[in-house]
Amino acid sequence: MLPERSQEQEIEYLRAELDSISRKAARSEVIAQSLRDTQHRLDLHISKFARMHDYAQRAFSAKDTQTLHTTIAEGIIDIFQLEAAALFEINFADQQLILLNGLNLETEETVFTLDPEEWKSQGFAGYLLSPKPQAYCESPVTAKIWAEMGLSHVIVMPALNNRQKINGLILGGISETNKDFYDFLPQELTSPFMVYCQQMYGIMGLFEAVDQANQAAHAKSRFFANLSHEIRTPMNAIIGMTQIAERSDDPEEINRCIKQINTSSKHLLSLINDVLDISKIEDGKFNLARNAFDLRQLAESIRNSMIQFAQNKSQTFDVDFHYPNNLRLIGDDMRLSQVLLNLLNNAIKFTPENGSVKLDISEFSQDHDSVTLQFAVTDTGIGIAPELRERIFKPFEQADNTISRNYGGTGLGLAISQHIVGLMGGFIRVESTPGKGSRFAFSVRFEKDNSLPQKKNEQQIKKEHADFSGYKILVADDVKINRLIICSLLKDTHITIEEAENGKEALEKIQNSPAGYYLLVLMDMQMPVMDGCTATRMIRASQHPDAKILPIIAMTANVFKEDVQEVLDAGMNGHIGKPVDIQIVLDTIKKSIKKYPAKKIF
Numbered sequence: 273m274l275p276e277r278s279q280e281q282e283i284e285y286l287r288a289e290l291d292s293i294s295r296k297a298a299r300s301e302v303i304a305q306s307l308r309d310t311q312h313r314l315d316l317h318i319s320k321f322a323r324m325h326d327y328a329q330r331a332f333s334a335k336d337t338q339t340l341h342t343t344i345a346e347g348i349i350d351i352f353q354l355e356a357a358a359l360f361e362i363n364f365a366d367q368q369l370i371l372l373n374g375l376n377l378e379t380e381e382t383v384f385t386l387d388p389e390e391w392k393s394q395g396f397a398g399y400l401l402s403p404k405p406q407a408y409c410e411s412p413v414t415a416k417i418w419a420e421m422g423l424s425h426v427i428v429m430p431a432l433n434n435r436q437k438i439n440g441l442i443l444g445g446i447s448e449t450n451k452d453f454y455d456f457l458p459q460e461l462t463s464p465f466m467v468y469c470q471q472m473y474g475i476m477g478l479f480e481a482v483d484q485a486n487q488a489a490h491a492k493s494r495f496f497a498n499l500s501h502e503i504r505t506p507m508n509a510i511i512g513m514t515q516i517a518e519r520s521d522d523p524e525e526i527n528r529c530i531k532q533i534n535t536s537s538k539h540l541l542s543l544i545n546d547v548l549d550i551s552k553i554e555d556g557k558f559n560l561a562r563n564a565f566d567l568r569q570l571a572e573s574i575r576n577s578m579i580q581f582a583q584n585k586s587q588t589f590d591v592d593f594h595y596p597n598n599l600r601l602i603g604d605d606m607r608l609s610q611v612l613l614n615l616l617n618n619a620i621k622f623t624p625e626n627g628s629v630k631l632d633i634s635e636f637s638q639d640h641d642s643v644t645l646q647f648a649v650t651d652t653g654i655g656i657a658p659e660l661r662e663r664i665f666k667p668f669e670q671a672d673n674t675i676s677r678n679y680g681g682t683g684l685g686l687a688i689s690q691h692i693v694g695l696m697g698g699f700i701r702v703e704s705t706p707g708k709g710s711r712f713a714f715s716v717r718f719e720k721d722n723s724l725p726q727k728k729n730e731q732q733i734k735k736e737h738a739d740f741s742g743y744k745i746l747v748a749d750d751v752k753i754n755r756l757i758i759c760s761l762l763k764d765t766h767i768t769i770e771e772a773e774n775g776k777e778a779l780e781k782i783q784n785s786p787a788g789y790y791l792l793v794l795m796d797m798q799m800p801v802m803d804g805c806t807a808t809r810m811i812r813a814s815q816h817p818d819a820k821i822l823p824i825i826a827m828t829a830n831v832f833k834e835d836v837q838e839v840l841d842a843g844m845n846g847h848i849g850k851p852v853d854i855q856i857v858l859d860t861i862k863k864s865i866k867k868y869p870a871k872k873i874f
């Protein structure tokens with residue numbers, strides 16, 4: 273049994289109990305207060321987030337970029353209880369902060385230039401480029417700018433794009449004069465401000481994407497209008513010259529007309545090729561070939577094809593070649609020519625009469641296996657304004673809307689050229705002074721062709737006369753003029769040509785012919801009664817002894833990659849695009865003869 277406590281002990285005990293209870297009560301009061309504080313802060317946060325949500329919705333439905341920016345700035349002042357707000361774009365090339373929109377700022381300036389030296393010495397570049405968003409901006413360099421804007425305390429949130437590069441800033445701030453009226457506690461503002469800015473950068477990104485899509489759509493529709501004009505010009509010359517030639521008895525005049533028709537048709541074809549190239553690029557199907565070639569020959573042929581255009585405008589035209597004569601290279605000579613011709617064409621086009629245009633080809637470096645060459649096209653033409661130099665390399669874009677009116681063109685050449693040079697491992701750079709001239713330059717590394725020079729070059733082989741007498745081919749095409757063209761082009765080879773007006777007629781002719789009768793079939797795709805692919809499938813499925821082995825080559829104006837795939841899927845052996853390159857037809861026939869020499873039937 274416990275001994276009974278005396279009265280005094282009892283009182284002592286109760287006092288101790290009372291003390292403990294009152295200490296607990298005091299602690300509970302502190303906890304309750306802290307809970308009330310937390311609750312209050314939570315309420316503030318909740319109401320901040322609710323207001324952020326309202327502003328995000330308002331920003332989302334803004335009718336234009338200007339309204340969007342104003343809404344974002346209003347949100348900063350309202351939600352974060354600050355005095356002023358601003359949105360900036362950063363232009364690293366010119367070290368500039370460009371004010372997109374600002375509320376309650378004292379400044380009239382919209383562009384703030386940051387002295388690059390000061391920028392570096394203050395570590396501003398490092399500060400801004402840090403991938404971690406910074407909340408409270410203390411950089412003295414930017415502080416100078418905030419001071420110019422009438423602000424002394426600011427909270428800044430950089431926008432990081434997906435390459436972790438800062439391309440914008442949003443800030444909220446207060447001025448020195450009014451700082452006592454505001455609770456500027458960066459440590460409390462940081463998290464919600466970051467959330468708000470990230471939300472808004474997201475919405476700004478969406479606006480930008482929509483804007484870009486609209487611009488691209490606009491550029492494309494302008495492009496189609498230009499294209500239609502560009503096609504009509506040579507078409508007009510072709511039709512006009514044909515009519516003159518038809519009515520004329522003067523052989524000289526007829527000859528002049530034919531020359532003009534030839535030039536205009538080539539121009540038309542190069543336009544169509546540009547459109548095809550761009551569509552290949554957009555499909556990611558643009559590839560380079562690998563041939564051995566002689567750079568001097570390439571430079572000379574470029575010189576020969578351009579000199580006349582330059583002379584027509586009384587321009588001085590030079591090709592400067594600083595490169596050893598005897599070296600051959602490996603690469604895509606056709607595509608390299610395409611780039612140089614495009615740059616020279618532009619240089620001549622955008623240079624007034626009596627100006628000068630020059631192509632420089634020089635060796636940059638070389639070792640045993642490779643050589644790096646620099647190509648530069650310089651002109652004394654109209655030049656390009658600095659802000660347009662990036663845009664002209666985009667497909668369908670020209671420097672401005674007056675260009676197509678004054679000079680024609682479709683705005684595809686530079687986009688294609690930049691892509692080709694990119695595939696070769698280079699990059700076209702432009703330097704230009706408006707009114708004085710431009711220089712387009714790029715460097716590319718080529719493998720050297722160290723093998724012994726071939727005895728006979730391809731040109732010589734091509735010039736050898738082809739004699740296909742004794743062989744017979746079938747040409748299936750519904751358009752009489754197309755059949756006529758192929759017959760005329762092959763006339764000198766003495767090959768025998770039979771004709772069919774559609775796929776069904778071709779099928780019947782083959783079914784009724786003895787084995788080995790035709791060397792090959794040139795088959796159009798789109799024909800009435802029966803198209804080329806259906807005819808091919810039926811030929812392949814027939815009982816004819818040649819059904820499986822007869823070479824059938826599509827000869828068609830359908831030249832997209834899907835068309836090539838379609839003819840191959842139908843069982844054809846190859847594809848020749850129209851307008852027909854006679855050399856390709858001759859090579860195709862030669863290949864068939866090599867494969868089936870016994871088909872000589874008379």
Ligand code: ADP
Nearest residue numbers: 618619622655664670671681682683684685686
């Ligand atoms: P196009 O010549 O068909 O318009 P390009 O893509 O070759 O298309 O050129 C795009 C634009 O770049 C031209 O419309 C022109 O505004 C500008 N440009 C290209 N080369 C030059 C140059 N040498 N001088 C001035 N402007 C040029």
